[in-house]
Amino acid sequence: MYCPSCGAANVETSPQCVACGAVFLLDTPAWLSAQRGYADLTARYARSEIDNAAFQSAHVNLAVRDAAGRTWLPSEDPERPYLWDGNAWVPQEVARVSPAAPGVPPAQPAYQTPAGVPPARAQRSAGGPATREAPPPPKKRHRLRGCCLGTLIVLFVLAAAVIWVSPLPEQWGLRRPAAEKAFGENPEPDRGASLELEAELAQAGVDTTGLYTYVLPYQDGRTGAALYAVLDGSAGFSFPDAGDQDPVLATMANLANSPALAAAGVDRIAVDYRDGSGQQTIVLTAPVDAIQSFSRGEITRDAFFQQMEAQVDLRSMTEGLLP
């Protein structure tokens, strides 16, 4: 038998390496079986199927005596089983030796239960480890607690991500608001462009009552502007009759096709619809070219929706639907 630590040759029954002093423990069938029994035992204990006392009682029954007469008990660490030192079970670092290791001369099993005698009886008769106080059971691995912890971490990360993408960091001053980045701290609407737009709409016979338009030049280095149109039902706005067209989209198309907005470099439109009480219902926004393509029938309604974004007010959208 060769020492797994230093490779020195040792006699088969040697309890430890003659060269480096490593304590040998042979992986005999009896020892491997005891280890499997221990794994099963700890699993049952972790599932609370057995209590502390039952664990200790069953644990001590797994004791195996080797050829050198030492008594071992499996532990959580296969490299540090318990060794009975005559007074107590003490963890002992071992060099495990496989009896059938390639290149290593096969070793005889260190311990064999006598024929016809159950291992436990053999162990008891061999020195009565069952009567000895067993080492404490391993700390229970609270799978549920571990699972809960994992879930909590995932939830925490998710919550942090949700908070980060929400407007809260902007309200807390942790991030510059997207509006401020695009249009500056105190956006000043281009009044003249709005006047041109309103004049065009009036010429086209569109009633502009309750329609407030704000052409907001970009302040982030881009050229051009965005249009923010407030359609205020409380100030008398109502959608024009658009025949078989959707009146909301027809209104967006009216705005997008305005030469005044093109002259002002408007490339995106947002419409903010407010109901009769002045309550914001929805803000719809889309690039001007998408609105124009849709109004010319070049893209489908569904394709247009994919380019549109919306901010929805829950209260007005569920009004009458909730108790």
Next chain:
Amino acid sequence: MKERRRTILIIVLLALLALQAGCTDFTAEDKAFVRSLVQEFLESKNMSPTNPDGSANLFGGVRFAAALVGRSGDQEANALFGIYTSVSGVVEADKEMDEARANGDAAAMDQVIKSRPHDWTYRSSRAVLALAQGDMATYQAQGDSVYALAEEQGIPTGRLARQTIKDYETIAVPDKGAQGHQKWMDLHQAYATLYDETGQDMYAAQADAAAMAAMAALE
């Protein structure tokens, strides 16, 4: 006599109720348009918290929640969803100015101008109201500040002209006398500016008509 008064009162009340109901229905119809569009939009973009069979749609629910707080993957859209906070002051000021124009309320206009002193459109309206009320000093002062602000902000004269026309459409100024003369002269100048800018004949005709009215106002 008493009976007749009661009948008139009932008729007036019924008329008011009908008017109110009519208005409510009008906005209710608009709201229905919007709701229907929103529903279709949410389904199209998989932003609905429920599937068509009624089962929960987690991913859609998350996207719907994002839509409630005005967040999307599109930063330009997010900028516009957040812009109302910045422009709400302007929107409110505009509404107050609209009311003041309609009511001829100079004090209310002055309040709005105080809140946004660099807005030349408000000063233009204030000048026209001053003219309507015969306050020529204010008309002159506000008119001067309109031009000063427009120059400072690089506003083309055509846009000043449009604001002038809009103001005279909403604020009633007498057609005759010195006020009427000034009104028609302002309109003449505004239409002439638009004609110069656009070359549209209708503006030339309107400028001519305003010049004639200005002459007639002094007769």
